[in-house]
Amino acid sequence: MTRTILLADDSVTIQKVVELTFLDEDFEVITVGDGAEAIGRLEAARPDLVIADVHMPGADGYEVAETVGRVLPGTPVILLVGTFEVFDSERAAKAGATEYLKKPFDSQELLRRVKELLAAAPAVTPRFEAPAAPAWELEAPAFEPAVELPEFPLEPEAPVASYEPPALAAVPEPAPAAAPAIAASSGALSDADVDRIARRVVELIGGDVVRDVAWEVVPDLAEVLLQARIRELEASVE
CATH class of the missing domain: 3.40.50.2300 (Response regulator)
Incomplete structure (x- = not known):
């Protein structure tokens, strides 16, 4: 369903x-x-x-x-x-x-x-509206006295258990995925590293939302470099 x-x-x-x-x-x-x-x-x-x-x-x-x-x-x-x-x-x-x-x-x-x-x-x-039950009126025949029906006690309905939502709980943040190997000898990203990361971002998210992702979703210390490279990739795709 x-x-x-x-x-x-x-x-x-x-x-x-x-x-x-x-x-x-x-x-x-x-x-x-x-x-x-x-x-x-x-x-x-x-x-x-x-x-x-x-x-x-x-x-x-x-x-x-x-x-x-x-x-x-x-x-x-x-x-x-x-x-x-x-x-x-x-x-x-x-x-x-x-x-x-x-x-x-x-x-x-x-x-x-x-x-x-x-x-x-x-x-x-x-949601639906239940049809109204027809109003039935029993009348005794004119030539016979009305017959009283015995009353039968109704058994109480079993209470319906109400749904209680689980207690509010924070979902543990997932461990970050392993990033591509990046040379750390100089402490900076090389052009090849930036190009590899930017291309992966474009493949995963798609061209329509790349600009939004660069500013909203991708938290990276090399954000400025990534945004510049992503703009170049967008231009080449278009």
């Missing part, structure tokens, strides 16, 4: 990364650029899981989590927070957020956490 994820983030790069993460999985990802739009889409989309940026226009991630708890109780909410952004874990827990991830995050870690949360949470069923 296809599960639906509602992603609320004002970063086009993050939207693209999340969409690519679930591209080959049995998920439908609905992306919006602000919290207010996400809140407005909850009723119609009825997502199985919500991913929301903590700091974004319209309504922040805390407000989105609170609204999800009211509109779709039991739906897991993952908050995204930037490395240097302020995060209020107490407010997140009160809002009903399930957990949070720091950006930039590992795509496979996000996929793993989403699958675990959905396996533990009940599926969100589509």
Whole structure:
């Protein structure tokens, strides 16, 4: 069964990364650029899981989590927070957020956490209106007295266990992948090193979001050199 994820983030790069993460999985990802739009889409989309940026226009991630708890109780909410952004874990827990991830995050870690949360949470069923029961009125025949039916006590229904989301927990940051071998004799990157790193970035992320990635996602001490080289590669690709 296809599960639906509602992603609320004002970063086009993050939207693209999340969409690519679930591209080959049995998920439908609905992306919006602000919290207010996400809140407005909850009723119609009825997502199985919500991913929301903590700091974004319209309504922040805390407000989105609170609204999800009211509109779709039991739906897991993952908050995204930037490395240097302020995060209020107490407010997140009160809002009903399930957990949070720091950006930039590992795509496979996000996929793993989403699958675990959905396996533990009940599926969100589509909203529907039950048809009204017909009003039946029993009348005794005119030639016979009305017959009283004996009353049978109804057994109380077993209480339905409510879903309690797991306690808010920080996902450990993944260990950085091994970087290509770089000569360290002079303490600086060679042209070959910069070229190799830049080409790998372009291959992994794609030409459409290279500029956003250079400023938002790739935390590297050689950022200035990488950005200059990436611009050259973009020009050659175009």
